[in-house]
Amino acid sequence: MSSEQTPYAQFPGSVIAQPPCRMINANMYGFFIKGDLNKIQTYLDETVGLVSGYTFKAISKYCMLTFTDIENIKPTTEPWASQGYFQETDVIIWLPVAKMQRDKVSHIYWYPAFICVNNVYALINGRETWGFNKYLCDYKMPEIGGSPDFFSMTVDAFKTFSPDTKMSPCELFNVKMLAQDTESPIENFVDLIEEGMSLLENEIDFFDLDFSVYKQLLSGFINPQIDQLLFKQLPDGSATNAVYQDVLHSPSAIQKFHTGKLYFHEFEFTLNQVDMFPLSDMFGIEVGSQRPLLPFNILFDFNQEAAMSL
Template identity: 65%
Template sequence: MSDQTPYARFPGQVIAAPPCRMLNANMYGFFIKGNIVNIQQYIDETLNVVPLGKDRFQALMSYCMLTFTDIENIKPVTEPYASQGWFQETDIIIWIPVARMQGLKIKKIYWYPAFICVNNIYALVNGREIWGFNKYLCDYQMPSIGADPDLFSMTVDAFTHFSPDTKMAPVELFRVEKVAAGEEKSLADLSELLKEGFDLMRAEVDCFKLDLEDLAKLVADFFHPQVDQLLLKQFPDGEGQNAVYQKLVHSPSVVQKLHDIKLYGHAFEFTLNQVDMFPLQEMFGIQVGTQSSVLNFNVLFDFNQQAAFELTSED
């Protein structure tokens, strides 16, 4: 970061230092239909509030990628944090692919983890404080490695309906259920995933400034050689009105090893519930109710989460 003021570490504080290495990240992915107008508005209200010269960020398609990822073993790689221990983490993320536009030209494509829920406080605190991940705590259900991918769900503590008398309580925000069995095809590499999967996406995906070749590269780049993540890192002042820090940062997730890749022929249904505190219909245009997901997959891999670096107009 550009601020050279040393970070004051409280004794016993849980803030570690990147990078972190992640082993056996078991990721299930589903593409969910949203609305490109809502998605662009979300980008404008977050990423595009930070001046970056004349560059702006643009939505690329009306679909969001929903992932459930159980990471078996995480630990920092630098001392003294590497010797303090390791932990398990589950991330449930809604990803938006975005383009950094220079005029009418795509300068670079990023994956924007726009909405994230995790299962432990250590992951939440470090993710928000160091990287700027928009994380919230949750409970969840998902299959373990090699199990039947039959049910995925996420529950959050939230105000289901805003009113003066509403008490915060656990509520299921969404779920994904397998409704019909199909083939599970193990693939040798990501090129096979693209070959098998994009015929499904061709008729479904409503793209903006993105042809099939660009879309193939976008998904391939998600796993190799790294995931280029774009984040809005910010902290509010004491009145919660202004930002005392607000920057766009880039943090690559560098894939170390791909253990297994599967493309699912199963039919899955995604169900979204109305929760006023997390209005995904307003945020991303994902309709409340049930829809079929497309390009459903499972990838088991190891990766390293690198430090976050501020983006500038010169990058």
């Protein structure tokens, strides 16, 4: 449900910049983490599924967790393009989602359902303009070319809900390398898809749809474009009703692939219980440790395009 079209007030001191934005040297590490298909579907129903006219289906019990350090970001539209650039790190839990039409898959999206960032400028613009569900965090991750030994994300949160709980820094999750093995270099996104598919096809509980549909999902890397699904809403002054609520999509247009590799090291993902961000309720990711699938690292440039209604 969209509001009437009213020109946005660009007043002095406002930090809202018009998209698109160009991103240089995005250093992304990714892992597939096991959740629960029913809980993921409930999360979809309670967010993007609220907008009338759309039906979305969870197509895997696995979520993709990424740590991405983007070295240089700036809008491409003036006057913001001439104001400067900034660094941003995103830690994202992605849900692979199918848009359904007459019980058939009409399009495949990546839904960045939970995002934490290190930069308040990125947080404000991401939430206000695109509708990204962003929160501030501290993080640890390797630099470009570094060994993938340890990743973590810490948020200011209420760890246990109670009247006497004070908000404090809480580590929500971490990923550590337990044993070193081999690495397989990849030359482009096509290599990532082909090698990834050969590995994931052996995981019989990974796919909830036909394997060919999942290939359609990852084929977005070839275009080269990653279609992101977004749930954007703005609350009224009492946070009771939405003055704006819609489902949007925003393409990430790949500009250049620098390097990439698949890891065959042994990794361990550990989720801690933090009541404020109950990932077990949201996505069915169990508190405790598990072995993530398909760990990878890619370094690339991309443009984040404006968000548009479906």
